[in-house]
Amino acid sequence: MFRYRFPSRTLASKLILTHLTLKGVSAGNPFVCNHGFHSHPSNDTVENLSLLTQTQWKASTKLSASMSLLPKCYPLLFYSLHSNYASLRSVRRWHKKSKKVSKPPLDEGQFNRSVSQLPPRFTPEDLSNVITLQEDPLVCLELFNWASRQPRFRHDVSSYHITIKKLGSAKLYQEMDDVVNQVLAVSDIGSEALFNTSIYFFTEARKLSRAVSIYKHMRKSRVLGCRPSVITYNLLFTALLGRGNNSYINHVYMDTIRSLFRQMVNDGIEPDIFSLNAMIKGYVNSLHVNDALRIFHQMGTVYKSLPNSHSYNYLIHGLCAQSRTINAKELYGEMKNKGFVPSSKAYNSLVNCLAIGGEVEEAVRILWEMVERQRLADFITYRTILGEICRQGRVAEAMRLLKEWQEKELVDGHTYRKLLYGLEDEFGNSKE
Numbered sequence: 407m408f409r410y411r412f413p414s415r416t417l418a419s420k421l422i423l424t425h426l427t428l429k430g431v432s433a434g435n436p437f438v439c440n441h442g443f444h445s446h447p448s449n450d451t452v453e454n455l456s457l458l459t460q461t462q463w464k465a466s467t468k469l470s471a472s473m474s475l476l477p478k479c480y481p482l483l484f485y486s487l488h489s490n491y492a493s494l495r496s497v498r499r500w501h502k503k504s505k506k507v508s509k510p511p512l513d514e515g516q517f518n519r520s521v522s523q524l525p526p527r528f529t530p531e532d533l534s535n536v537i538t539l540q541e542d543p544l545v546c547l548e549l550f551n552w553a554s555r556q557p558r559f560r561h562d563v564s565s566y567h568i569t570i571k572k573l574g575s576a577k578l579y580q581e582m583d584d585v586v587n588q589v590l591a592v593s594d595i596g597s598e599a600l601f602n603t604s605i606y607f608f609t610e611a612r613k614l615s616r617a618v619s620i621y622k623h624m625r626k627s628r629v630l631g632c633r634p635s636v637i638t639y640n641l642l643f644t645a646l647l648g649r650g651n652n653s654y655i656n657h658v659y660m661d662t663i664r665s666l667f668r669q670m671v672n673d674g675i676e677p678d679i680f681s682l683n684a685m686i687k688g689y690v691n692s693l694h695v696n697d698a699l700r701i702f703h704q705m706g707t708v709y710k711s712l713p714n715s716h717s718y719n720y721l722i723h724g725l726c727a728q729s730r731t732i733n734a735k736e737l738y739g740e741m742k743n744k745g746f747v748p749s750s751k752a753y754n755s756l757v758n759c760l761a762i763g764g765e766v767e768e769a770v771r772i773l774w775e776m777v778e779r780q781r782l783a784d785f786i787t788y789r790t791i792l793g794e795i796c797r798q799g800r801v802a803e804a805m806r807l808l809k810e811w812q813e814k815e816l817v818d819g820h821t822y823r824k825l826l827y828g829l830e831d832e833f834g835n836s837k838e
């Protein structure tokens with residue numbers, strides 16, 4: 407039978423760090439080098455590091471400086487992601503081809519019926535209305551293309567926008583891309599909403615560089631209603647944050663996020679709570695907790711948004727991952743005073759970091775508070791608490807606590823046994 411061993415203190419803190427540092431830990435543990443990076447890198451994670459303008463390159467120089475501080479395994483990771491990306495790209499290309507072959511034929515009847523709904527000298531608005539009501543995306547595309555071929559017809563923002571929406575929602579990304587290119591080719595056409603929609607679907611399609619190229623087009627636009635808004639930036643932040651699965655990748659993308667944020671502020675666009683939390687989360691995930699704290703302290707002073715529960719959750723987690731227990735506890739207190747309830751992840755981080763830091767009583771107290779507030783503790787948290795109590799020579803007390811957890815149904819039978827065997831293995835069979 408597989409038995410859990412209670413890790414030694416240093417190993418434990420490593421494990422906890424792993425546990426704390428990032429979501430999707432198994433994919434990329436920044437603290438353990440020989441650990442399946444190649445097993446499942448997200449396919450197009452490191453897509454294009456020169457996504458942004460020159461500012462990006464300046465930022466990249468800084469990156470390589472800080473990279474040298476990271477463990478030696480990172481270049482390997484980098485390499486393996488790159489090669490994997492290349493091979494995945496060819497797989498995707500093949501996939502795209504095979505998809506084209508199996509594309510269902512156009513429903514001509516539907517198409518004819520839609521065309522017959524249009525008045526003889528139809529306007530772009532008439533066309534948009536017909537496309538809006540049409541459920542078949544291929545018929546929508548055909549209507550769009552057919553209209554383009556009519557001699558006196560010119561598309562406007564509304565007919566482009568609805569077609570892009572229909573194709574994007576149907577995941578016909580290649581077809582959508584073609585329509586977006588037609589919009590980009592006409593310099594005086596577009597709207598913030600149309601571009602937002604395009605950015606959104608490109609990020610869904612994991613075509614991050616296309617999303618960024620739309621953003622650049624918006625920034626260059628002289629038309630006021632086409633310039634990037636806070637929504638545009640937030641869409642890009644979300645896409646960039648969604649990429650990272652380990653701190654190295656987060657590190658790379660954080661540079662892009664940081665330049666975007668700088669451009670946003672320079673262009674006079676006020677970041678909202680979502681943008682600020684994106685910055686905090688990005689900094690925490692890339693292990694720049696002090697930068698995260700700087701943003702946090704600027705909330706409400708430099709920027710007009712006060713921290714919400716997400717801001718606190720990210721920071722508590724980030725501080726705990728760096729064993730900054732005192733700071734984490736401060737924020738936890740502040741958060742509770744404001745009436746926010748920490749997330750399960752923030753609670754788990756805090757309890758772990760208190761226990762490892764020797765404050766076991768406090769850890770247990772907060773664990774009970776968690777339970778009261780219906781936040782779930784995880785296996786590592788339970789194991790850490792028991793391990794630390796035992797390490798202080800109070801094995802019987804740990805056993806009692808474990809029993810209590812079982813009686814209150816916090817741990818199921820399986821978890822109970824796993825924890826119990828672990829205790830027995832590590833600390834002998836001292837029964838009460």
Ligand SMILES: *[C@@H]1O[C@H](CO)[C@@H](O)[C@H](O)[C@H]1NC(C)=O
Nearest residue numbers: 430431432433448648649651
């Ligand atoms: C990150 O890793 C987890 C588990 O390893 C996986 O489930 C998830 O899909 C990954 N996310 C991304 C964006 O690659």
Ligand SMILES: *[C@@H]1O[C@H](CO)[C@@H](O)[C@H](O)[C@H]1NC(C)=O
Nearest residue numbers: 447448449450494498611612
């Ligand atoms: C990338 O990988 C994820 C899961 O790992 C998958 O769902 C997605 O379809 C892939 N994207 C592409 C474009 O291959």
Ligand SMILES: *[C@@H]1O[C@H](CO)[C@@H](O)[C@H](O)[C@H]1NC(C)=O
Nearest residue numbers: 453454455456457458615619
């Ligand atoms: C990466 O982006 C830059 C600038 O946007 C572009 O010139 C370059 O061709 C892109 N590289 C790849 C591999 O897509």
Ligand SMILES: *[C@@H]1O[C@H](CO)[C@@H](O)[C@H](O)[C@H]1NC(C)=O
Nearest residue numbers: 513514515516517518519521
């Ligand atoms: C649709 O209209 C075209 C041209 O008017 C015609 O040739 C075709 O047979 C029609 N298709 C259907 C299925 O009604």
Ligand SMILES: CC(=O)N[C@H]1CO[C@H](CO)[C@@H](O)[C@@H]1O
Nearest residue numbers: 598599602603606635637641
């Ligand atoms: C996908 C997305 O967020 N689109 C938004 C783009 O901007 C317009 C208006 O500014 C919003 O209405 C859309 O929801």
